[in-house]
Each structure stands twice: as structure tokens, then as C-alpha cells.
Amino acid sequence: MLAAGIDLGGRTTGTTAMAWVNGPAGTRPRVREVRAGATLRSDAQVLTELGQPGVVALDAPLTLPHPVVCSDADCPECFPEDGATPAYGSRPNLDGVTAWKAVGHVEKGPMATVMLAGIAFRAIYLARLLRRAGLRVIEAWPMGAYRAIARSPEVSSRGDEGDDEWRRALLATRVDGLEGAVRPGERAERDRLDAIAAAYVGWLWLGRRARSVPPGADRDGEAIWIP
Numbered sequence: 001m002l003a004a005g006i007d008l009g010g011r012t013t014g015t016t017a018m019a020w021v022n023g024p025a026g027t028r029p030r031v032r033e034v035r036a037g038a039t040l041r042s043d044a045q046v047l048t049e050l051g052q053p054g055v056v057a058l059d060a061p062l063t064l065p066h067p068v069v070c071s072d073a074d075c076p077e078c079f080p081e082d083g084a085t086p087a088y089g090s091r092p093n094l095d096g097v098t099a100w101k102a103v104g105h106v107e108k109g110p111m112a113t114v115m116l117a118g119i120a121f122r123a124i125y126l127a128r129l130l131r132r133a134g135l136r137v138i139e140a141w142p143m144g145a146y147r148a149i150a151r152s153p154e155v156s157s158r159g160d161e162g163d164d165e166w167r168r169a170l171l172a173t174r175v176d177g178l179e180g181a182v183r184p185g186e187r188a189e190r191d192r193l194d195a196i197a198a199a200y201v202g203w204l205w206l207g208r209r210a211r212s213v214p215p216g217a218d219r220d221g222e223a224i225w226i227p
Contacts, residue, residue, distance in 0.1 A: 001206040004053040005199030016040040017191035021199040025207040031177040057140040057202035060123030089114035142197035
């Protein structure tokens, strides 16, 4: 099972990193390759470099809050009878505290969608481009993946939560070939590690072992996927 993960940056700012994780179901997957930098700056370059993985896990919002995209002047969700203002800055069913608590995530949840709008706009278009090319695309959140791994009883993570050492130590409990794929202190180390985390989630998804937020979401519906 071959899965790709993308830690998406802006077209001309930030770093886009891409990783591939491969391995049969029921085994420990191995990092096959990691790339980052200028060769992934445009959407066309990303598509060209991807190849044909079984799924692409994107570390970026793939949907926008309903009130942002709705054009119905009489929409009861956007204009409820009680006059309440809808949550147009985030996706409550995906980013909300309740959804994440339902999968045992008690830490801080994902950043509000509005704070990631620039990346979200690119990701939404990129996902459409990849699907037009016949690829399956899912949304992943590496920090949610790291924390899910950290809660495993057999895992003892090193470093402070969120730093590169912590991310690397957690990934090393789940994938092989990490040391050869990303060197400590390497340029864009965190972007590369997050791309691997996303790819690992994609690999689990291929084997029907990933969990969805919200719990029980359809594989073709709106969801964020974690281990």
C-alpha cells in the first residue's frame, strides 16, 4: 500500500513537503522518499511529482465553513430563527472541541479554518486537481496524529510536545526508514516530518485502520483522519 502525504505551503511562500510511505497491510510501513522545496511550488509540479499513490493525505483544510460558501439568502443554517450568528470562521463538525473529544483528543484542537484560509484555498483547488487525475484525497492533521500516537500505552516520547525531536520520536514508533529520510536539523525538517505523518495516516486509511473526526464519518465524506 503506497500513500503520499503533503504538508502544504503557499505557492511562493513557506515550504511544501511531500512524503511517500509504503508497505503491506499488517506490517510496519517504510518511508520511501521525502521531498521539499522549490520543485513543489506550483500545483502542477505537485501533481507531476506525486506519481500514483493509493491515496494522498493533505495537511490542510479541504472544505470551508458552510456559511462562507452558501449563497441561499433564506438558509436556515446561516440565518437561524433565534438570530444566532453561525460559526463562519471554523467548521464545528471537524474543528470543534466536541468532535475531537469524541476520539479522545483532550488537547487543543485544530486551528480555526479562517486562520488557515490561504492554505485552505490552495488545498481545496489542489484536491480537485488531484481527483481529476484519478487520485483519492483525504484531509489529515499531523498534530492530531502525533497526539494519537503519544497516547498509546507503549509509547514514551522524547522532547517537548510539538518540537521536532518529539515529532521524530513518535513517528519512529510507527514507520521504518525515518532516519535515512529526514536528517535532524535538515532544512524544513518539521515540514518533512509532518508530510511523513500525513502519509502514515493515508497508509492507515488504505488499510481501513484510520479513525475519522467526526467519529464514524464516511470515507468519501467530510472528515479529518488520524491514527
